[in-house]
Each structure stands twice: as C-alpha cells, then as structure tokens.
Amino acid sequence: MNILWFQRDLRWSDHLPLQAALAEGQAVVLLFCYEPLLLKDPHFDKRHGRFIRESLQELSAAFQQQHHTLHIIRNDFLAVLQRLHRRYGVETIFSYEETGLPVLHQRNQAIQEYCHNEGVEWVRFPKVSGADLQEADGKRRWQQAMRKPIPSLDLSQLKTVSLGAGFTEHLSAVDDLHPFHIRDFHFQRGGFTQAREWLTSFIKIRSVQYSRAENNPYLSRYNASRLSAYLSWGNLSVREVYQASSKAIKEGFYSHDLKLFQQKLWLHDRLQGRWYEPPIASLPERWEEDDRFEAWKTGQTGLPLVDAAMRCLLETGYLIPRLRELLTSVLRQRLPEFEAEGWQWLARQSLDFDPMLLDAYRSSRAKRKFLNPVKEARTLPDVIHFLRIWLPELAHLPPRFLYEPWRMRPAEQRQYGVYLGRSYPVPPRSWIPRTVRKHSIAFKISR
Numbered sequence: 001m002n003i004l005w006f007q008r009d010l011r012w013s014d015h016l017p018l019q020a021a022l023a024e025g026q027a028v029v030l031l032f033c034y035e036p037l038l039l040k041d042p043h044f045d046k047r048h049g050r051f052i053r054e055s056l057q058e059l060s061a062a063f064q065q066q067h068h069t070l071h072i073i074r075n076d077f078l079a080v081l082q083r084l085h086r087r088y089g090v091e092t093i094f095s096y097e098e099t100g101l102p103v104l105h106q107r108n109q110a111i112q113e114y115c116h117n118e119g120v121e122w123v124r125f126p127k128v129s130g131a132d133l134q135e136a137d138g139k140r141r142w143q144q145a146m147r148k149p150i151p152s153l154d155l156s157q158l159k160t161v162s163l164g165a166g167f168t169e170h171l172s173a174v175d176d177l178h179p180f181h182i183r184d185f186h187f188q189r190g191g192f193t194q195a196r197e198w199l200t201s202f203i204k205i206r207s208v209q210y211s212r213a214e215n216n217p218y219l220s221r222y223n224a225s226r227l228s229a230y231l232s233w234g235n236l237s238v239r240e241v242y243q244a245s246s247k248a249i250k251e252g253f254y255s256h257d258l259k260l261f262q263q264k265l266w267l268h269d270r271l272q273g274r275w276y277e278p279p280i281a282s283l284p285e286r287w288e289e290d291d292r293f294e295a296w297k298t299g300q301t302g303l304p305l306v307d308a309a310m311r312c313l314l315e316t317g318y319l320i321p322r323l324r325e326l327l328t329s330v331l332r333q334r335l336p337e338f339e340a341e342g343w344q345w346l347a348r349q350s351l352d353f354d355p356m357l358l359d360a361y362r363s364s365r366a367k368r369k370f371l372n373p374v375k376e377a378r379t380l381p382d383v384i385h386f387l388r389i390w391l392p393e394l395a396h397l398p399p400r401f402l403y404e405p406w407r408m409r410p411a412e413q414r415q416y417g418v419y420l421g422r423s424y425p426v427p428p429r430s431w432i433p434r435t436v437r438k439h440s441i442a443f444k445i446s447r
C-alpha cells in the first residue's frame with residue numbers, strides 16, 4: 001500500500017505527488033493529519049486551523065465524488081505511518097517537501113529514519129520548480145517551468161484504499177477539540193472554489209489598479225490579488241496562477257499590472273528557495289510581562305501607523321508587505337530582546353503564514369534598516385483612510401495630529417476629546433525619531 005500525504009498542498013490540480021501516485025497505478029491511502037506537534041507550535045493559530053478545515057471540506061468532497069476517501073486523522077504523521085505500516089505494510093509515501101520550522105525539520109528527520117529502517121520509500125517533491133532560482137538565469141528558467149503545460153489529472157483513475165474504523169475520523173471529530181468550524185467573516189475563507197473566485201476577480205477586474213495598490217494599505221485590500229493565503233496553504237499552485245494571469249494578458253486584460261503581479265510570483269518562489277536558517281530558539285515567558293512588547297502585539301504603541309497595521313493584521317490576517325516590514329522594523333530596532341517571540345506572533349496572526357517566506361524575511365540583512373513610522377505615514381498613499389478605519393479613537397483628528405497625536409496640546413486634546421495617555425497611548429520616548437520628538441508637546445511635558 002502507498003500513502004499520498006497532503007500537508008500545505010490542499011488541492012487536487014497541478015499536484016505532483018498525486019500525479020506520481022496516479023502514474024504508479026497502485027492503491028493509495030489519501031491522508032491528511034492534523035498534527036498535534038504543529039497545532040501546539042507557537043507559529044500556529046486557530047485562524048490557520050479554520051482555513052485548513054475549510055480547504056479539507058472541499059478536497060474531501062472532490063474525492064468523494066469519485067468514490068475516494070480522504071482520511072483526516074488527528075495524530076502526528078509518524079504515529080499514523082507506524083500503525084499503517086504494521087497493519088498493511090507501506091511501500092511508498094508521496095508528498096511535497098515541507099520545511100521552514102524547526103519542528104518540521106525534526107519531524108522529517110524522524111520520518112526519514114523510520115522509512116530508512118523499515119524499507120519504506122518516501123518520494124518528496126520540492127514545492128518550488130527544480131530550477132536553481134539563485135543562478136543568474138534563474139528567472140528565465142523559472143518562467144520556463146511556469147509555462148510548462150499543467151497535466152490534467154483524472155481522479156477516476158486513482159486507486160484508493162478506505163481504511164476501516166479506528167483509522168478514519170470525520171471532520172467533526174477535529175471540531176470536538178478545536179473550534180475550527182466556527183466561521184469568522186473577517187478572514188478569507190479557505191478552499192479551492194474561493195481561491196478560484198479571488199483569482200478570477202483579480203485578473204479580470206481588480207488588477208486594474210494593482211500597481212497603485214502595491215504600497216497602498218487601503219487600496220490593497222481590494223486591488224492586490226489577496227491570493228497569498230491560497231498559495232500558502234496550497235489551494236492553488238503558483239504555476240496555475242502564473243498561467244491564468246498570462247492568459248488574461250494575452251486576452252488584453254491589464255497587462256502592465258498583471259506583469260507586475262507576475263514579478264511578485266517570481267519573488268515568492270525565489271525567496272522560498274533561498275535563505276533557510278532555523279529560527280532563533282524561543283526565550284523565557286518573562287517577555288509576556290513587558291509592556292512595550294505587549295503594546296506592539298496589541299496595536300497600542302502610540303505610533304498610529306504601527307498600531308493600525310498590527311490591528312489590521314490581528315483582525316483580518318492580511319497586510320501589505322511594506323507594513324509588515326514596518327512592524328518587523330519596530331520589533332528589530334526597538335524590541336530586539338523580543339525578536340524571536342515577535343516573529344512567532346506575526347506568524348500566528350498572518351493567515352498566509354508561510355514558514356519559508358517568513359524566515360526569508362527574518363534572516364534578510366538587507367531589510368534591517370529602521371523605517372521611520374511617521375515618515376512612512378506621511379509618504380504611503382491613502383494612509384489617512386487606513387488610519388481612520390483601524391484607529392477609531394483617533395478617527396476625527398485632522399491629519400497632522402492623526403500622524404503624530406503626541407503633538408496635541410492640552411487645549412487641542414480637549415477640543416478633539418482625545419486625551420494622550422488615556423484615549424490613546426503616548427509612545428515610549430526612545431521610539432520617536434529625534435527630529436520628530438523636538439516639536440512634540442507630550443514629550444516636553446513628560447520631561
């Protein structure tokens with residue numbers, strides 16, 4: 001018996017392990033494991049569990065239509081493999097290669113060792129095209145790989161095995177432990193159908209303003225593709241998205257914007273194939289007691305753009321890259337002692353959390369420059385709308401105070417009904433660039 005193991009590849013199209021299992025022609029068990037080792041990892045949040053569950057529901061229904069069972073099991077893969085191997089004898093495991101978290105690295109090593117000892121073959125497919133993307137002609141080779149025709153997979157030809165009771169679990173059994181089935185309308189919904197809808201609406205309609213939306217926290221919610229979660233959890237492959245956008249370009253849709261979008265897909269794969277360093281180990285809980293870190297985590301630092309960005313991420317799981325950089329810049333430069341914990345926090349809040357991408361940014365030295373939050377607020381387009389949405393307590397302030405509330409004198413605080421330190425925090429002194437601090441009344445008073 002063979003196993004087809006799904007992880008962050010929750011689709012049935014453009015799926016190399018599925019293609020290999022079909023070509024092999026032998027019976028496979030279709031398997032997804034809600035692995036406790038990942039569920040309790042500090043990078044994981046229930047927003048991810050919910051997205052996975054929504055994706056599994058569709059994947060399971062697609063297989064059921066062809067009379068196949070997708071087995072969803074609440075256990076670590078190694079434990080399931082051991083049971084299956086003892087009972088049925090497993091010959092081959094087909095899967096994508098998942099890395100990027102220390103816990104995955106250790107898990108993969110343990111599986112590899114078990115496979116080696118028991119004579120089980122583990123066929124792993126890299127997620128990013130085989131071409132070495134760091135080479136000088138990496139982009140050209142990547143484009144070639146992206147243009148290769150996608151084989152259509154005939155699920156009716158798949159030979160599958162249905163495991164008996166004791167192995168199988170219905171999704172509701174997962175719900176007993178985790179409330180992943182409770183819908184939250186602030187977040188994008190997982191699954192292939194939703195992914196297709198976001199993709200189609202983007203290439204046919206929303207991409208019209210893509211280049212304007214790039215650094216615009218307000219427009220990006222509508223005019224960026226919003227495909228990152230679908231790519232991260234594998235509802236879509238990068239190749240499918242690339243080919244759909246190429247087709248739209250040929251048909252005469254927004255070629256300038258869509259070409260820029262394809263650049264981003266290239267960046268996605270190039271970063272995936274790059275810097276991998278295991279993340280710094282987590283440090284003690286005393287961090288939780290630190291007010292400044294808590295303020296950063298909850299969007300209460302007193303720096304309006306930083307707070308709005310964090311609140312937006314907390315509530316929707318989505319943020320443009322520039323504001324993710326701003327959050328990490330404050331973390332690195334002002335809270336260096338909390339860096340490891342801070343990255344984990346960002347991972348938990350990002351619906352599109354991708355261990356390899358996050359790690360690429362974490363270990364990138366080029367991005368360690370401090371971004372001045374006041375300057376960013378003044379230069380990014382449409383920031384006023386964004387700030388007013390996410391900072392309702394400041395919504396009616398005129399722009400100059402909205403960017404720098406600490407400039408308000410007591411009379412102005414009374415006039416607008418916003419009291420520094422009560423309605424909205426004053427940021428720690430050292431967090432404000434000196435040039436900005438010079439003019440600010442709140443700091444003069446506190447001196």
Ligand SMILES: Cc1cc2nc3c(=O)[nH]c(=O)nc-3n(C[C@H](O)[C@H](O)[C@H](O)COP(=O)(O)OP(=O)(O)OC[C@H]3O[C@@H](n4cnc5c(N)ncnc54)[C@H](O)[C@@H]3O)c2cc1C
Nearest residue numbers: 224225226227228264265268320321324325352353354361
């Ligand atoms: C500190 C930091 C952490 C990040 N962590 C993640 C993460 O965990 N998961 C994740 O998917 N993205 C991450 N990104 C990249 C980027 O922020 C998101 O991919 C993007 O905001 C998703 O929005 P979109 O799908 O509308 O992007 P679009 O602009 O429509 O781009 C299309 C696709 O290209 C890729 N892409 C776009 N921008 C980037 C970029 N700057 N770097 C790499 N790929 C990109 C994404 O797959 C995205 O879905 C991170 C960026 C930074 C600066």
